[in-house]
Structure formats: structure tokens, C-alpha cells
Amino acid sequence: xxxxxxxxxxxxxxxxxxxxxxxxxxxxxxxxxxxxxxxxxxxxxxxxxxxxxxxxxxxxxxxxxxxxxxxxxxxxxxxxxxxxxxxxxxxxxxxxxxxxxxxxxxxxxxxxxxxxxxxxxxxxxxxxxxxxxxxxxxxxxxxxxxxxxxxxxxxxxxxxxxxxxxxxxxxxxxxxxxxxxxxxxxxxxxxxxxxxxxxxxxxxxxxxxxxxxxxxxxxxxxxxxxxxxxxxxxxxxxxxxxxxxxxx
Amino acid sequence: xxxxxxxxxxxxxxxxxxxxxxxxxxxxxxxxxxxxxxxxxxxxxxxxxxxxxxxxxxxxxxxxxxxxxxxxxxxxxxxxxxxxxxxxxxxxxxxxxxxxxxxxxxxxxxxxxxxxxxxxxxxxxxxxxxxxxxxxxxxxxxxxxxxxxxxxxxxxxxxxxxxxxxxxxxxxxxxxxxxxxxxxxxxxxxxxxxxxxxxxxxxxxxxxxxxxxxxxxxxxxxxxxxxxxxxxxxxxxxxxxxxxxxxxxxxxxxxxxxxxxxxxxxxxxxxxxxxxxxxxxxxxxxxxxxxxxxxxxxxxxxxxxxxxxxxxxxxxxxxxxxxxxxxxxxxxxxxx
Numbered sequence: 001x002x003x004x005x006x007x008x009x010x011x012x013x014x015x016x017x018x019x020x021x022x023x024x025x026x027x028x029x030x031x032x033x034x035x036x037x038x039x040x041x042x043x044x045x046x047x048x049x050x051x052x053x054x055x056x057x058x059x060x061x062x063x064x065x066x067x068x069x070x071x072x073x074x075x076x077x078x079x080x081x082x083x084x085x086x087x088x089x090x091x092x093x094x095x096x097x098x099x100x101x102x103x104x105x106x107x108x109x110x111x112x113x114x115x116x117x118x119x120x121x122x123x124x125x126x127x128x129x130x131x132x133x134x135x136x137x138x139x140x141x142x143x144x145x146x147x148x149x150x151x152x153x154x155x156x157x158x159x160x161x162x163x164x165x166x167x168x169x170x171x172x173x174x175x176x177x178x179x180x181x182x183x184x185x186x187x188x189x190x191x192x193x194x195x196x197x198x199x200x201x202x203x204x205x206x207x208x209x210x211x212x213x214x215x216x217x218x219x220x221x222x223x224x225x226x227x228x229x230x231x232x233x234x235x236x237x238x239x240x241x242x243x244x245x246x247x248x
Numbered sequence: 249x250x251x252x253x254x255x256x257x258x259x260x261x262x263x264x265x266x267x268x269x270x271x272x273x274x275x276x277x278x279x280x281x282x283x284x285x286x287x288x289x290x291x292x293x294x295x296x297x298x299x300x301x302x303x304x305x306x307x308x309x310x311x312x313x314x315x316x317x318x319x320x321x322x323x324x325x326x327x328x329x330x331x332x333x334x335x336x337x338x339x340x341x342x343x344x345x346x347x348x349x350x351x352x353x354x355x356x357x358x359x360x361x362x363x364x365x366x367x368x369x370x371x372x373x374x375x376x377x378x379x380x381x382x383x384x385x386x387x388x389x390x391x392x393x394x395x396x397x398x399x400x401x402x403x404x405x406x407x408x409x410x411x412x413x414x415x416x417x418x419x420x421x422x423x424x425x426x427x428x429x430x431x432x433x434x435x436x437x438x439x440x441x442x443x444x445x446x447x448x449x450x451x452x453x454x455x456x457x458x459x460x461x462x463x464x465x466x467x468x469x470x471x472x473x474x475x476x477x478x479x480x481x482x483x484x485x486x487x488x489x490x491x492x493x494x495x496x497x498x499x500x501x502x503x504x505x506x507x508x509x510x511x512x513x514x515x516x517x518x519x520x521x522x523x524x525x526x527x528x529x530x531x532x533x534x535x536x537x538x539x540x541x542x543x544x545x546x547x548x549x550x551x552x553x554x555x556x557x558x559x560x561x562x563x564x565x566x567x568x569x570x571x572x573x574x575x576x577x578x579x580x581x582x583x584x
Contacts (some may be wrong), residue, residue, distance in 0.1 A: 048478045068481040077479030084471045085332035086526035097469050097480030134476070141480055152479070 002045065002150055002182060006054030013040045016207040017054055024148040024180040027173055029193035029214075031186075032203030033227050038186045039080065039154055041203065045184060046077050046152050058150065072097070075150040076138035080186075081158065083130060084122060091118040093133050098141040108140040111171060113164075127159035135168065139175075147180030154186045165189070169196040194218050194241040202226065215241040258530050261523070265537035269314070272541050276310050276548040277302075308446035309438050313547045313561075314540040315446075315453040316438070316502045317512060321539020323495035324513020325520075325532050326460045329467035330491045331400065334521070335576070337514035338499045341384050341400060342407025343377045344510070347496075347503035348434070349411040349418075350376025355429055356422045366444055366504075370452065373500030380407055381496050385488075436507040436562015438547050445505050456498035457536055463491050464528035471526070509562045511569020512539055518576065 001021055008017040015037050022028060022045075030038045043049040044056060047063035056063050058074060066074075084093060094114070095105050109115045112132040122130055135156055142149045153172070157165045173196050175181045187193045193200050194214040202210040202217050204226050210217045218241060220231040230247035320338065327336040338344050354372035358365070387403045415434075422430060432440065466487040469477040474484050502509070516538040517531060524530050543561065546568070550561040 043475070046475075046479055048475055068483055072479065072481030075479065077476055079473055079475040079479075082473045082476055084473070086334065086471055086521065088471070088526055092525060092527060096472065097477070097482075134472075137472075138479075 001059065001148060003057045003060075004044075004054070005057065007044055007051040007056045008053050009040065009044070009049065010052045013037060014206050015040050015044060018044075018208055019054075020201075020211065022150070022182040022184065024182055025176050026199065027176040027183045027185065027197050028199045028201060029185050029187045029197035030201045030203060031188070031190055031193050031218075035205075036203035037206040038203050040206070041201075041208075042077075042152055042154050042184070042186055045150075046075065047071065048077075059148070072141060073143065074146075074148070075152070076141040078134045078138045078151075078153040078156055080154040081127075081131070082134055087121045087123050089119055089121050090114055090125070090133050093122065094136045094140050096137060098137075098143065100140045100143050104143055105140055108136040111139060112136040113167065128161060128164055131156060131159045132164065132168070142181070149181050151175065151181050151183045153184070155188060156185060157187065157189060157192060165192060172196065190218055190223065190244050194244070218244065220244060258524075261530065262533060262537065265534055265541065269537055269541045269544070272544045272548070273310060273314070276313070276544050277306060279548055279552050304442065308443045309441040309547070310544065311446045312441040312449055312505060313438050313544045315449045316506050316509065317539040317541070317543025318457060318536040319453045319498040319502050319539070320509060320512040321516035321542070322457055322460050322532060322536040323498050324539075325517035325528070325535040326463065326467065326491050326495055327513070328517055329470060329528055330488060332471060333400065334518060335514070336400065337511065338377070338495065339508060339510040340514060340573075341404040342380050342411065343384070343496065343499050344503050344508045345408045345411035345415075346380030347373040347377040347500045348508050349414050350379075350500075351433070351504050352415055352418050352430055355433070356418050356426050366448060369504035370448060370501045373502075373504035374497050375500070377496040377500040377503070378492070381492050383407070385492065433507050435560035436509045436565075437550070437558070437560040438506050439558055439560075441505070449501060449505055452501045453498055456494045456501075459490060459494040460498075461532050461536075463487055463494070464532050467491070467528040467532075468526075507560075507562055509543070510566045511573065512543060512565055514576075515565075515569050515572055516542060518572075 001023055003021045004018050006017040006019050008015040018041075030041060032038050040049075044051060047056065047066075050064055058066065058071070063071065088096070091105060091109070094108055098104070100108075106115070109118055112135055114129070114132060114136055117125065117129060122133070125133070135153065138151060138153075142151065151172075157168060160168060169192055172183050172185060176183045176198070185197070197214055199212060200210075200214050200217040201208050202222075209226070210222065220233045220242075223229070223244065224231050232245045232247055233242040234245050236243050324337050327338065327341070328334050330336070350372040351369050354369055358368060384400065384403050384407070387399050419427060419430060466482050466484075469480050469482040470484060470487065472480065477484055517535045520534045520538055521531060524534055543565070546564045547561045550559045550564055553559055
């Protein structure tokens with residue numbers, strides 16, 4: 001389990017102290033306007049930027065005390081719009097940074113619909129296909145994902161068409177529900193967050209201003225204020241959070 | 249490695265390069281102004297003069313060509329991985345000319361004769377290359393984007409120009425003897441390779457090569473960007489320090505020993521990457537073998553084409569590398 005104990009940054013880009021815990025089997029969506037501190041928060045959760053106050057612990061041990069290789073087997077990260085340098089094949093890229101064998105590589109490729117592209121090089125891929133490769137690589141690094149492993153993703157759906165968005169979000173939800181991974185996903189699409197996340201963290205100006213189930217956090221009134229946008233709520237089905245639609 | 253680009257098993261590629269290098273060694277060992285045929289050396293006992301030429305001139309020269317070639321190409325591959333940019337090369341980025349300027353300063357300001365002077369040149373070359381590398385590194389941070397690439401190349405151009413200008417000033421104030429020494433060294437040649445130089449290279453270059461090979465996995469991960477690489481367990485700052493120290497030590501020593509031999513670090517890794525894929529676990533040792541092979545062949549040609557005179561080998565590699573670099577830039581322009 002990943003725990004935040006008053007962890008934050010005092011220097012720019014700053015982040016107000018935050019305390020919470022990410023349980024195995026939980027999918028958390030981080031949402032908020034541009035510059036709200038979503039990626040900064042992901043940097044804190046991944047250990048890339050050590051907290052300037054408080055602590056971030058995985059299994060009760062501070063991230064700074066983990067050996068990098070041991071931590072890499074428990075936590076993987078998909079950064080925003082990374083285009084790896086040089087012309088790797090999809091299979092080579094997915095195997096990068098993991099000790100997984102060919103079977104695990106093949107499984108990760110299959111999970112992201114990449115088997116047919118395995119021998120293609122990255123130059124020939126669309127942005128969305130490359131983005132899926134990076135997700136497959138992270139899964140491979142976690143070796144399928146033991147319960148309690150942490151998968152962090154920064155806008156993984158930004159270059160995907162709606163079909164791929166749905167498949168990816170379903171996969172992330174399945175990884176959380178069935179394999180017990182804790183998945184944290186920065187999303188711009190509030191409807192994806194509402195539809196697939198167990199919990200939503202809403203960020204504004206380097207501070208988490210709301211956290212809880214999507215139905216509680218993603219109200220049109222609050223979001224209109226935070227994003228400075230005019231929104232309507234459209235009822236989808238009983239028991240499901242309403243869809244958010246931009247007013248004309 | 250899973251799925252190398254050519255479908256060629258890793259070991260087979262490395263074995264092929266080792267065999268080619270051995271063949272080039274044999275060829276180089278018995279060609280030159282003084283024809284030393286294998287029969288002369290192995291069958292009929294060589295004359296003392298033959299033996300002296302072979303032992304005191306040719307063998308250290310072959311050793312030096314092998315080590316310098318391996319180091320320049322290996323450090324080219326490592327720098328391209330470090331900067332995440334296929335155009336990074338010790339001579340293009342100004343590392344070699346920075347080292348060259350420091351060595352020239354050493355020659356002019358201190359007594360550079362004798363073994364102590366030679367090892368002083370090593371230290372000067374290392375420090376010159378290190379200083380340039382730190383400057384370039386600060387300027388070129390920011391990944392493989394076009395802007396970072398132009399900054400890198402412009403920084404290299406500026407440093408090369410500055411080093412050239414200061415080199416000219418040094419030549420202006422140097423004594424006749426120092427001027428002779430400077431011009432002989434500056435042409436990029438292995439013609440003055442004797443045992444002290446070869447032993448110095450043996451002491452410094454293999455550890456640097458070994459150290460670079462140990463960075464292969466880290467360099468692979470770095471291609472994912474620093475954030476993702478950190479997530480995959482890479483200590484990027486430590487990797488950068490290791491690569492910078494190994495390349496600057498190696499390039500500094502190479503420049504101190506053989507002057508500036510351009511384009512090897514660009515040409516060899518680039519060709520091998522097309523053949524073997526971008527994975528550094530294979531690319532680094534293959535580049536080292538390929539660089540050794542290319543410089544050995546180029547040096548043999550330099551010794552024999554205009555025999556008994558010699559063409560500076562740096563001239564040959566630049567004649568080969570310059571057009572290749574232009575072709576590379578055109579390819580990139582087309583792909584953009």
C-alpha cells in the first residue's frame with residue numbers, strides 16, 4: 001500500500017501537503033485544470049521528486065529507502081507523450097527495463113492489442129499506438145503486476161481514439177479489480193474519470209481540493225468553478241454518475 | 249535481446265566483427281613501407297632491422313589504432329545514447345577540440361617531452377574534454393527535440409571555432425620546436441605511436457570501455473525519458489556521471505595520443521544501429537569492435553596509399569565521415 005503522510009513540495013512547482021493511502025485494487029483518477037499540479041503529484045507518488053515535507057511510503061517503507069531495482073518491480077510509470085529516441089521495435093521497447101521473459105512480453109503486447117505490430121518500429125506507429133506501447137512496457141516491467149503493485153499513468157488516453165480509450169480504461173479497471181494493482185491515472189477527460197475510477201482526486205493550484213467517489217467529486221457546479229467552464233449534467237443510468245457535457 | 253533488427257543473433261554479429269578485426273590486424277601487421285611478409289616473420293628468421301621495425305613501430309601502432317578506434321566509436325555510441333540524439337559525436341560536439349586545445353596548451357606552456365610530458369598530455373586532454381562536455385551537457389538537456397539538437401550542434405560549432413582560434417594563438421606564441429610538435433600531433437595521425445603511448449592507452453582505454461559497457465542497460469532505459477527511466481529503476485544522474493567520466497577520459501587520452509580523428513564516433517554507431525538495432529547491450533561492444541576495425545583499416549591505407557609517405561589518418565576518416573554526415577542530415581530533413 002502507498003501512503004502519503006503530509007507529503008508535498010514547498011518549492012515551485014509546489015504542492016500542498018497531502019495525506020492519503022492508495023489501497024491495492026483501487027483506481028484513482030487525478031483531474032484538474034492545466035497547471036493544477038497533477039503531473040507534480042504523479043512525480044511525488046513515483047518518487048521521481050522526493051517530498052520536501054512529509055513522507056511517501058510503499059509498504060510502510062519510505063520510497064527513498066527502496067533499492068531502485070526493487071522499487072521498479074513494484075511501481076511503474078507511463079509519462080506524458082514520451083516518444084523514445086532511436087528506432088526500437090515494439091517488442092524491444094516493451095521488454096525495456098524489465099526482467100520479464102518472452103511470454104510476459106507477449107502477454108503485455110496482447111493486452112494492449114499490439115501483437116500484430118510487435119516487429120514494427122516506432123517510427124511507423126501513430127501517436128496512439130506508441131502510447132499503448134508505453135503502457136504495455138509498464139505492465140511488462142511489473143511482470144503482470146503482483147497485488148499491491150503501483151501503476152502510475154500521466155494522461156495515457158490523450159492520443160487514443162474513443163475505442164482505444166475505452167479498451168485502455170477497461171484494462172486499467174480490470175488490473176485494479178482482478179489483479180489488485182493500485183492504479184493512479186491523470187486524466188483530462190472527466191467522463192472517463194467518472195466512468196472508470198473508484199475515486200477521483202480534484203486538483204487546483206497545487207492543492208487537492210476534493211477526493212472521493214466520482215459521483216461526489218465531479219459535480220457540474222464545482223467543476224464549472226474549478227475549470228471556468230459552463231457544463232451540463234446528462235443522466236446516463238441509475239446509480240451511475242451523470243455525464244458532463246459542455247454548454248454550447 | 250528480443251527481436252534484434254536484422255534478426256541476426258547477437259553473438260554471431262559480435263563474432264563476425266571480432267573475426268574481421270583479426271583479419272585487419274593480420275593485414276595491417278604485414279603491410280607498410282617496409283614489406284614484412286608473414287613468411288619473413290614466421291618462416292625465415294627476420295633480420296634485426298625487420299624485427300625492430302615490427303616490434304618498436306608497427307606493433308604499438310596497431311595496438312594504438314585498435315584502442316583509439318574502439319574508444320572513439322564506443323564513446324560516440326554512448327554519447328548518442330546519453331544525449332538521446334544520433335548526431336552526438338565527440339568531434340561534432342567539440343569534446344575533441346576542447347581536449348585538443350588543452351593538450352596544445354600543455355605542449356606550449358610546459359615541457360611536453362618524455363613520458364611525464366605524455367601523461368601530462370593525457371591529463372590535459374581529459375580535463376579539456378570534461379570541461380567541454382559539462383558545458384555542452386547543460387546546453388543540450390531537454391531530450392531529442394529539434395531545438396535541443398540545434399543547440400547541441402551550434403554549441404559544438406562555437407566550441408570548435410573557439411578552440412581553433414585559441415589553437416591559432418598558441419601556434420603564434422609557440423617556439424619552433426613546439427610548433428613542430430603541435431603540427432605533427434594536430435593532424436590526427438598515429439605515425440608517432442611508440443610503446444610509451446601504447447602502454448598509456450592500454451592503461452586508460454580498456455577500463456573506460458569496460459565502464460561504458462556496464463552502462464548499456466541504463467542507456468537503454470534513458471531512451472524512455474528521464475521520468476519513465478526513473479520509474480524503471482534507473483538512477484539517471486549516476487549514469488550520466490559515469491558515461492561523462494568514461495567518455496571524457498577516453499576521448500581526452502585519444503586526442504592526446506593521436507590528435508583529432510573525426511567522425512568515427514558518428515559513423516560507426518550509426519551504421520551498426522541500422523544493422524543491429526538501438527539496444528546498447530549489443531551496440532556498445534559492436535561499435536567498439538567496428539571502430540577499432542575501421543581505424544585499423546584507415547591507418548593501414550594511410551600508411552600504404554602514398555608509401556613511403558603517409559597520409560594523416562584523420563584526413564581519411566574525415567573524407568569518409570564528412571559526406572556521410574551530410575547524407576545523414578539530408579535523411580533527417582526528409583524524414584521531418
